[in-house]
Amino acid sequence: MSQDLWWASESFWRKTAIWVTAGSFVVLIFLTFDSMSQITAGTKRVPAYSVINHRIDYVFDEKRNFQVPVIGPEEPLFGKKLTEQEAEALVSHGKLTTQAKNCMDCHSLLGNGAYYAPDLTKSWLDPSWGSPEVREQQMVEFLMNPQDRLHNGIGRKMPNLGITLDEARATVAFLKWMASIDTNGFPYNFKPIEQATAAPASATPPAATAPAQ
Amino acid sequence: MAMLGKLDSANLNGGQRLAVKYFIVALALFGAQVLFGLLAGIQYLKPDFLYGVIDFSINRMVHINALVVWLLYGFIGSTYWLLEDESGVPVVGLGLGNLVFWIFTLAVAVVVAVYLLVQVGPGNETTLWLITEGREYIEAPRWADIGIVVCVLVFFFNVAATFAKGRYTGVGGVLVLDLVALAGLYLAGMFYTPNISIDQYWWWWVIHLWVEATWEVLVGCLMAYGLMKTLGVRRKIVETWLYIEVALMFGSGILGLGHHYFWIGTPEYWFTIGGFFSALEPVPLVAMVVHSVFDSGAHHMKNTNHPALAWIIAHAFGNFFGAGVWGFMHTLPQINLYTHGTQWSASHGHLAFFGAYATLVIAFFYLAVQKWRGNVWMGGGLTGAWKWKWAMILLNGGMIGMTVALLISGYEQSQIERAIGGSGWVAYFSAQAHPWFVQGMWWRQIFGWLFAAGYVLLVWDLLTIGSRETRPAQSLIAEPQAA
Numbered sequence: 001m002s003q004d005l006w007w008a009s010e011s012f013w014r015k016t017a018i019w020v021t022a023g024s025f026v027v028l029i030f031l032t033f034d035s036m037s038q039i040t041a042g043t044k045r046v047p048a049y050s051v052i053n054h055r056i057d058y059v060f061d062e063k064r065n066f067q068v069p070v071i072g073p074e075e076p077l078f079g080k081k082l083t084e085q086e087a088e089a090l091v092s093h094g095k096l097t098t099q100a101k102n103c104m105d106c107h108s109l110l111g112n113g114a115y116y117a118p119d120l121t122k123s124w125l126d127p128s129w130g131s132p133e134v135r136e137q138q139m140v141e142f143l144m145n146p147q148d149r150l151h152n153g154i155g156r157k158m159p160n161l162g163i164t165l166d167e168a169r170a171t172v173a174f175l176k177w178m179a180s181i182d183t184n185g186f187p188y189n190f191k192p193i194e195q196a197t198a199a200p201a202s203a204t205p206p207a208a209t210a211p212a213q
Numbered sequence: 214m215a216m217l218g219k220l221d222s223a224n225l226n227g228g229q230r231l232a233v234k235y236f237i238v239a240l241a242l243f244g245a246q247v248l249f250g251l252l253a254g255i256q257y258l259k260p261d262f263l264y265g266v267i268d269f270s271i272n273r274m275v276h277i278n279a280l281v282v283w284l285l286y287g288f289i290g291s292t293y294w295l296l297e298d299e300s301g302v303p304v305v306g307l308g309l310g311n312l313v314f315w316i317f318t319l320a321v322a323v324v325v326a327v328y329l330l331v332q333v334g335p336g337n338e339t340t341l342w343l344i345t346e347g348r349e350y351i352e353a354p355r356w357a358d359i360g361i362v363v364c365v366l367v368f369f370f371n372v373a374a375t376f377a378k379g380r381y382t383g384v385g386g387v388l389v390l391d392l393v394a395l396a397g398l399y400l401a402g403m404f405y406t407p408n409i410s411i412d413q414y415w416w417w418w419v420i421h422l423w424v425e426a427t428w429e430v431l432v433g434c435l436m437a438y439g440l441m442k443t444l445g446v447r448r449k450i451v452e453t454w455l456y457i458e459v460a461l462m463f464g465s466g467i468l469g470l471g472h473h474y475f476w477i478g479t480p481e482y483w484f485t486i487g488g489f490f491s492a493l494e495p496v497p498l499v500a501m502v503v504h505s506v507f508d509s510g511a512h513h514m515k516n517t518n519h520p521a522l523a524w525i526i527a528h529a530f531g532n533f534f535g536a537g538v539w540g541f542m543h544t545l546p547q548i549n550l551y552t553h554g555t556q557w558s559a560s561h562g563h564l565a566f567f568g569a570y571a572t573l574v575i576a577f578f579y580l581a582v583q584k585w586r587g588n589v590w591m592g593g594g595l596t597g598a599w600k601w602k603w604a605m606i607l608l609n610g611g612m613i614g615m616t617v618a619l620l621i622s623g624y625e626q627s628q629i630e631r632a633i634g635g636s637g638w639v640a641y642f643s644a645q646a647h648p649w650f651v652q653g654m655w656w657r658q659i660f661g662w663l664f665a666a667g668y669v670l671l672v673w674d675l676l677t678i679g680s681r682e683t684r685p686a687q688s689l690i691a692e693p694q695a696a
Binding site for chain 2: 008009010013014016017020021024025027028031032034035036038039040041045046049088091092093094095096097098099100101102103104105106108109110111112113114115116117118119121122123126127128147151152153154155156157159160161162163164167170171174178181182183184185186187188189190191
């Protein structure tokens with residue numbers, strides 16, 4: 001019988017299981033420390049929250065062979081430049097809002113979540129908002145009253161989740177900050193809004209039209 | 214001993230009496246999962262259905278949370294089921310375990326009521342504490358998180374103390390160590406950070422290291438016990454296999470975590486690590502298929518409980534195809550770039566959760582009901598056997614149909630939305646409106662109804678199977694012990 005063979009014995013596999021598990025876990029811990037140091041806000045891959053004071057674009061990089069976020073000139077969100085602390089507070093309020101309204105059970109963020117509504121990773125850069133001049137206002141109004149907007153031709157639309165003006169503005173800040181994260185080229189082949197000559201949107205007219213067709 | 218065929222708790226030991234309570238709630242939550250899945254599926258086809266009343270996000274949240282919780286109930290119940298058999302002594306602290314069952318169940322009821330009646334809250338930490346954390350799969354509010362940890366600690370105490378007092382078998386040892394990891398990992402999902410990259414990094418520790426590591430090892434333990442019970446496989450064989458599976462499962466699954474770190478802001482080295490190790494993840498699942506099929510063949514399929522063994526075999530294949538093949542199909546970053554966040558994931562998720570976990574918990578339901586009825590006959594010529602067979606056909610057929618339908622929609626989405634359209638709003642909706650996508654969603658719904666019919670039949674069968682039997686369970690031919 002096989003119990004005479006060392007490679008088929010219970011004790012050999014018990015020891016192997018322990019060593020393989022422990023070894024894998026130790027490697028994971030090391031990689032976690034390294035990953036944390038690279039994804040803390042304020043690093044190259046995950047910019048500081050005050051990046052919302054700047055233009056953010058998503059441009060093809062020849063060397064890496066996919067699109068990467070590019071931080072452009074100063075373009076403060078809602079026309080007001082924020083300190084790092086103010087920016088963090090605003091983005092955090094936006095992130096809390098996305099959790100409290102359960103966005104992730106319709107949308108995906110960084111590709112994770114549900115698939116009933118569009119991915120939000122680069123939603124700040126979506127050309128459907130029209131132009132950079134009206135984008136911020138469009139997004140705020142959409143978040144506050146989505147039920148009145150034309151979304152698409154299939155009748156699927158976002159419900160009114162009771163999002164306040166402050167929550168809507170904070171959510172836009174969170175989405176703008178999220179667009180600056182280096183996601184290794186995800187989403188692929190994304191066609192960002194044209195914003196080369198755009199000015200900051202401080203006094204934009206209210207938009208009653210739909211963000212997309 | 215009570216009369217054969219009659220449900221009588223005198224037929225069960227203390228741990229098993231607690232186990233059947235967990236099984237009953239698990240079965241009810243399974244029904245809730247199916248119901249809310251159907252509602253969410255209808256909304257894909259008729260978006261105005263329940264719009265503004267129970268929106269898709271709520272249906273979907275209840276659908277996936279019911280899934281997680283009924284499987285946990287199934288696992289906890291299964292563990293209590295085997296505890297006294299394995300350890301050889303009565304469960305230590307059973308009274309406390311019973312108390313915790315009621316507290317846990319009450320907490321689940323409150324969480325679901327809040328999900329359905331309150332739904333969302335203002336964007337602050339109070340909402341996260343009292344209503345929802347808004348993080349897929351672990352949406353339960355923080356108060357419930359803490360409650361879950363306390364309940365799991367009591368459960369762990371029951372298990373560890375019982376094995377410590379009695380005997381530590383191989384199955385028992387692996388189970389206890391696995392439960393430490395399972396409970397510890399939940400803590401990784403219990404904090405708030407504004408940084409979405411860090412948020413998702415740790416969120417995956419809970420989700421992946423549960424479903425692709427610790428849950429897999431847990432069902433490995435349950436399967437080892439199930440094979441010993443139904444087929445009479447020798448302990449030495451199942452325990453050696455269990456160690457092999459633990460080595461392969463943790464060896465591939467722990468670093469296979471990297472396949473969730475391709476696109477969340479984490480460094481590029483995860484492409485290599487995540488791709489390589491997750492490609493190995495099917496290996497232990499192949500081993501499980503070999504193990505169960507070989508054992509069944511070696512015993513000439515002679516077993517004590519036909520429905521339970523059939524579900525164990527369904528588990529081996531379902532785990533391999535759902536978690537292994539369907540996972541492997543889109544795990545490499547070169548493919549995942551186009552499939553991440555599409556119906557591919559839904560296709561994989563459906564088959565994997567059902568194939569790897571639901572099947573084995575159902576097998577334990579059948580083991581439980583057999584003994585509850587006084588170890589009644591559940592072999593060939595069983596009265597009313599059509600019910601368990603048709604329940605199995607409808608559940609498995611319905612699930613395979615849903616999986617394939619979702620996969621077809623996923624393929625279309627990868628092509629139209631991701632590769633050609635460029636993933637924005639317009640690309641997303643043009644893919645959602647495409648007939649190929651819509652057809653997939655209709656077929657998913659149709660197979661969903663078949664699955665629901667299978668569920669109803671399963672419940673009916675579990676309530677009645679063996680009730681008209683007067684024969685005692687088939688006895689096994691003892692396998693010759695090793696010299």
